[in-house]
Amino acid sequence: LKGCPELSVEGDMREMAKTAAWSVSSCKPGNGVASLRDDSLDTYWQSDGAQPHLVNIQFQKKVQLQLVVLYVDFKLDESYTPSKISIRAGDGFHNLKVTPSAPRYIVSTMFRGF
Numbered sequence: 001l002k003g004c005p006e007l008s009v010e011g012d013m014r015e016m017a018k019t020a021a022w023s024v025s026s027c028k029p030g031n032g033v034a035s036l037r038d039d040s041l042d043t044y045w046q047s048d049g050a051q052p053h054l055v056n057i058q059f060q061k062k063v064q065l066q067l068v069v070l071y072v073d074f075k076l077d078e079s080y081t082p083s084k085i086s087i088r089a090g091d092g093f094h095n096l097k098v099t100p101s102a103p104r105y106i107v108s109t110m111f112r113g114f
Helices: 074-080
Strands: 021-024 055-058 067-071 104-108
Touching: none
Parallel strands: 067 104
Antiparallel strands: 021 055
């Protein structure tokens, strides 16, 4: 995210999100994938519909992810902040599994006000 040096990619890691196809299980008008991916802390994805709420990220070829970073703001959006986050991987939507080799992830709430 622009303005958040804590979320910059360093060393031998590269940002892979732009090479993926993104989709969400549901969204309110104006709060879809574009708002999720626009590098702004002022916009956001807002789901609409029954749970579970999913963000799907598909790559054209197999990739090895080392880190996933999520930004949530409990103070701003308390009732909609996820209480559980699951990262799953597989060859397709029908064989996704939580695995010991899943990438580590960071959920950050410390950037409000940047």
